[in-house]
Amino acid sequence: MNKKHIVVIGLGGVGGYFGFKINQANETSEKYRITFVARGETYEKVKKDGLVLLSPEHPNNQTYPNVIEEHINDIKNPDLVFIAVKEYDLENVCKQLLPVINKNTVLIPMMNGADIYDRIRKIIPDHAVLPTCIYVASHIKERGTVEHKGKAGKMIIGRDPQHFFTDVKWIIDLFEDSKVDFDFKDDSLVDIWTKFFFIASFGLVTAKHNSSIGTVCSDAEQKNEATEIMKEMKQITDQKGIELSEDIIEKTFEKALTFPFETPTSLQLDVHSGKKENELELFAGAIPKYGKELNIETPFTQKVFQEIKGGLQVY
Numbered sequence: 001m002n003k004k005h006i007v008v009i010g011l012g013g014v015g016g017y018f019g020f021k022i023n024q025a026n027e028t029s030e031k032y033r034i035t036f037v038a039r040g041e042t043y044e045k046v047k048k049d050g051l052v053l054l055s056p057e058h059p060n061n062q063t064y065p066n067v068i069e070e071h072i073n074d075i076k077n078p079d080l081v082f083i084a085v086k087e088y089d090l091e092n093v094c095k096q097l098l099p100v101i102n103k104n105t106v107l108i109p110m111m112n113g114a115d116i117y118d119r120i121r122k123i124i125p126d127h128a129v130l131p132t133c134i135y136v137a138s139h140i141k142e143r144g145t146v147e148h149k150g151k152a153g154k155m156i157i158g159r160d161p162q163h164f165f166t167d168v169k170w171i172i173d174l175f176e177d178s179k180v181d182f183d184f185k186d187d188s189l190v191d192i193w194t195k196f197f198f199i200a201s202f203g204l205v206t207a208k209h210n211s212s213i214g215t216v217c218s219d220a221e222q223k224n225e226a227t228e229i230m231k232e233m234k235q236i237t238d239q240k241g242i243e244l245s246e247d248i249i250e251k252t253f254e255k256a257l258t259f260p261f262e263t264p265t266s267l268q269l270d271v272h273s274g275k276k277e278n279e280l281e282l283f284a285g286a287i288p289k290y291g292k293e294l295n296i297e298t299p300f301t302q303k304v305f306q307e308i309k310g311g312l313q314v315y
């Protein structure tokens with residue numbers, strides 16, 4: 001029987017963590033054929049020394065895939081592609097993938113964001129795309145080495161609403177074989193939006209003020225800003241028929257209170273470290289875009305978006 005060909009594109013925090021788990025289990029079972037795709041220095045490092053994951057979960061911290069490619073157009077006949085890149089690389093990756101996937105290839109974006117599925121669909125209209133959200137704290141320590149801290153990472157994966165009956169049994173087997181913590185649901189949109197309420201509102205407000213998750217919960221002005229952003233999101237989810245709990249805003253603050261007070265968000269760190277690229281568009285772009293489509297005003301999110309873009313910091 002032909003082995004299923006699994007491809008992981010992007011060996012950063014997320015692709016490096018989940019890709020490592022899938023690949024290391026496969027080094028023993030040899031049940032699948034696994035290709036990693038990485039570019040530049042990451043490609044060179046992983047080709048030479050394997051992918052390294054620093055995590056209490058894996059005493060043996062090195063893994064070598066069957067194949068490592070530097071270019072997406074060298075991928076051959078993939079059955080499943082994990083896309084684990086930052087949002088600003090998503091469209092570029094999808095355009096390159098289109099000519100290399102076959103009609104049965106399934107795509108799983110290992111990314112958070114409310115509009116990831118729709119953005120992939122725009123470029124790759126006919127394939128099964130399983131909407132997913134990710135819980136993990138992992139980052140690139142150096143090229144080819146990923147560090148994971150805290151709880152085990154988890155993925156929540158859903159069926160594609162446009163390809164509801166696509167065979168996913170073998171994908172569930174893959175996660176089980178790899179000992180990845182995951183939930184598979186018929187509909188993952190509630191999970192994706194619940195996560196998005198948190199990361200978008202707290203990401204934007206912490207980025208605007210360069211504050212912390214704790215400050216957004218305790219400072220009246222910042223709490224109000226996060227609340228107003230979430231109210232705009234709630235109008236969108238209501239109109240889209242995504243059944244979030246009625247007290248999603250209170251629940252989001254409750255969740256935030258479980259983090260250490262000084263915890264920054266990744267958007268805040270990226271914006272204030274002056275990095276050339278950040279995921280501002282992922283958080284603040286999706287809300288006005290859906291608002292426009294659904295005839296819902298989103299002035300608050302747009303204002304905060306502009307303030308961050310303009311480098312306005314209000315302490």
Ligand SMILES: NC(=O)C1=CN([C@@H]2O[C@H](COP(=O)(O)OP(=O)(O)OC[C@H]3O[C@@H](n4cnc5c(N)ncnc54)[C@H](OP(=O)(O)O)[C@@H]3O)[C@@H](O)[C@H]2O)C=CC1
Nearest residue numbers: 010011012013014037038039085086089111112136137138
């Ligand atoms: N890290 C975390 O703890 C969490 C992250 N997320 C989300 O997951 C997504 C991925 O984030 P994360 O893994 O941290 O991002 P990283 O920046 O750590 O990793 C992305 C990787 O993708 C690579 N890449 C981009 N384009 C290509 C390409 N064409 N070919 C090969 N490799 C490519 C980048 O390469 P290069 O280094 O060359 O740029 C980089 O190594 C984001 O949406 C993020 O918000 C969600 C939950 C937690």
Ligand SMILES: CC(C)(CO)C(=O)C(=O)O
Nearest residue numbers: 198199202264265266267
């Ligand atoms: C909000 C937080 C810190 C929760 O883990 C996060 O995921 C992020 O900033 O991207």
